[in-house]
Amino acid sequence: MSEHILEMRGITKTFPGVKALSQVHLQVREGEIHALCGENGAGKSTLMKVLSGVYPYGTYEGDIIFKGQTCEFKDIKQSENLGIVIIHQELALIPYLSIAENIFLGNEQAQRGVINWHETTVRTRELLERVGLRESPTAPVLQLGVGKQQLVEIAKALSKKVKLLILDEPTAALNEADSENLLRLIVELKHQGIASIIISHKLNEIEKVADAITILRDGQTIQTLRMDEEPVTEDLIIKGMVGRDLTQRYPERTSRNAGEVIFEVKGWEVRHPQQADRKMLDDIHLHIHRGEIVGIAGLMGAGRTELAMSLFGRSYGRYVRGQTFLHGKEVHLTDIATAIRHRLAYVTEDRKQYGLVLIDDIKRNITLSNLGKLSRFGVLNEKEEVLVAEDYRRRLNIKTPGIWQKTGHLSGGNQQKVVLSKWIFTEPEVLILDEPTRGIDVGAKYEIYSIIHQLADEGKGILFISSELPEILGMCDRIYVMSEGRITGEVKREEASQEVLMKLMTRGRG
Template identity: 85%
Template sequence: MSQYILEMRGITKTFPGVKALENVNLQVKEGEIHALCGENGAGKSTLMKVLSGVYPHGSYEGDIIFQGQVCEFKDIKQSEDLGIVIIHQELALIPYLSIAENIFLGNEQAKHGIIHWHETRIKTKELLQRVGLRESPTTPVLELGVGKQQLVEIAKALSKRVKLLILDEPTSALNETDSENLLRLILELKNQGIASIIISHKLNEIEKVADSITILRDGKTIQTLNMKEDQVTEDVIIKGMVGRDLTQRYPERTPNIGEIIFEVEGWEVRHPQQEDRKVLEDINLHIRRGEIVGIAGLMGAGRTELAMSLFGRSYGKHLKGKVMLHGKEVHLTDIAAAIRHGIAYVTEDRKQYGLVLMNDIKWNISLASLGQLSRRGVVNGKEEVLVAEDFRRKLNIKTPSILQKTVNLSGGNQQKVVLSKWIYAQPEILILDEPTRGIDVGAKYEIYSIVNQLADEGKGILFISSELPEILGMCDRIYVMSEGRITGEVKREEASQEVLMKSMTRGRG
């Protein structure tokens, strides 16, 4: 019998105007953890969609061999019946159903068409025990954090007697503790004989758990490496991904910082549902012209809540405090007012809040600035095309056409569309919330270069990130948040991970 549980041979997949995969080969051994790496748009997710039947047999060229048998999957159900289960980056749980209902959705424990709830709950308890969750099977999923929801997804996969588990960016939305727990579980599943394919941009995590790594670039297989035998380092992986050495992760910049242009004084925000709970309290900060100001903090510190509340009060209730532009108080009562006053917000969730995915690139870029393109309420379509083409060129958005639907772009290119939208709005203050989440190292460098250029043009940048190296590499000055308060302010030259972490873990006490 073959040592491989999976072989994909000569896989080629074409979309209109784009060859997404070209003669790709992938071999996964029995019981191994196999990492799949590449830049956004390299073809990783497309390859997994071919494997799992999202793209059915006949829509691609090449062969899938699973446990020695050639497979021609017509849909996901056929691949799952054989034990191939994929967990997508955007979790597919239904928030208002219980854990048990989610785990057995479509796989109900029923006899004669009637669900056996007692058996469902018993099996759910067993599965939750395997993944290390102590919650009751009747707990609604919406009451769980993202880390626990990931574990529910894995429990759901185990209920289908999974033999090959595919995880697409499993830790991209998790904090450090939840990420460690998830990686530990994947290693435990390996000990139980379950093979895994992990797609991840977090190279340090790949080095921790992977046995082998396959690198894709521009839809082609570049190389497969044995993590132990081939002396694999992050630099080796990056060179394979981007086709060159990336000697500097962050572009060089000489700041030209001017006067204070944006100030927040005594900012207080209460929870939108629990009005007696203060989410933010006594926030004071300022941004100078041409300055990149970082906001560091652990998950739950209030960073995103701060960003959204400043952007036209799009989060929270009973907001108090002052916001000042050029020394004068402004009232940012809604998002339209924030945009009028030259404030833009690049959200951490580009798919839900940053883009209209089913519309094209051109439409998304002009969305926040239709007044610039309109006369008497009619949009000048010709000018709209010219603007979109200009941003496609300047920001290097990889697409065959600005009429391409945004949903079909890679994560890095989607982020460039969001940035294009707000740059075209000509803001003075640009709030960036996790601007490189789920983006590969090559695309990150391009985003960093764009941010630096905006600062050089005199914009004030508020840069929020969970990655401390990114904060240290990009920011001129850093505010640290903990439990809804600012607990530290550090200049770039005085900052280190240790200094920031000390303030990040300081409670209200």
């Protein structure tokens, strides 16, 4: 019998106007953790959708051999019946159902059409114990954090007697502790004989757990690296992904000449939207100079996103007190329209949920926040809209067959460029960027960084929020550190280090 649990040979997949995969080959050994790396748009998720039956047999060319048998999956149910289970980046859980109901949804423990709830509960407890989750089987999923929801998804996969587990960006939305917990579980599953394919842009995590790495570029297999055969470094992986040595992760700033204070916040206090006695932001003071990139560092739950959203038209929480100033003059940013009118922009950390209309085209997404600029007497100038969208497509190098393409069909990096285009088109003076490179590969990150530098060089004030300390250190001129809803320190670029920031990030209210 072959040592490989999976072989994909000559996989070619074409969409209208785009060849997403071209003669791709992939081999996964029994009981190994196999990483799939590549830039956004390289074809990683497409390849896994072919494997799992999301794209059924007949819509692609090539062969899938699983456990020595050639497979022609018509749908995802057929692949799951053989033990191939995919967990997508957007979790497929129903929040108002219990953990037990989610785990066995479509796979109910029933006899003659009647669900055996006792057996369902018992089996759920066993599965939760396997994944290290100490929650009641009857607890609603909406009460769980994202890290625990990932574990529920894995428990769901185990209930289907999984032999090959596919995880698409499993730690993208997790904090460091939850990420470590999930990676430990994947290694434990390996010891139980379950093979895994992991798609991830976090190369340090890949190096930590993977037995082999297959690199895709432009829909083609570039190489497979095996950890037991050769030394594998991040630089080697990156070179395979982007086709060149990326000697610098962060582009050089042409200028760091900050001007006058453009935006200032004094005594900002916000409470929880549902729990009026819970203080989320307490006595926040900060300022941004023209042409300056100011970082916000902090652990998950420190209040970074809450701060960004509350400043942008009070779109989070209950405003209690505080002042905001533009060019030294107090402004009352009471709603989003007012914030945009005062030339603030906010690039959300969740581009798919809040940043884009995925079912609409690139053109409309780019112009959506400033349609008034393209309208006269309430009538949209569609010719001008096309010209604007084409201009931003070229300027930000959005890789697409055309501006009429649905935004949901773009890779993560290109979606992020559309979000940036949308807000740049509003001609902001202050741009709040919340995790602007989350879920984006190193090549696309470099392009996004270059765009941010260009905006700063044009004199815009930028508030840059990131969970990645190397990114904060590599991009920011000055850094505010948050912990438990308060600013615990302000650090200049030349004085900043990961150790200094982490010390401030873990400082409680004391």
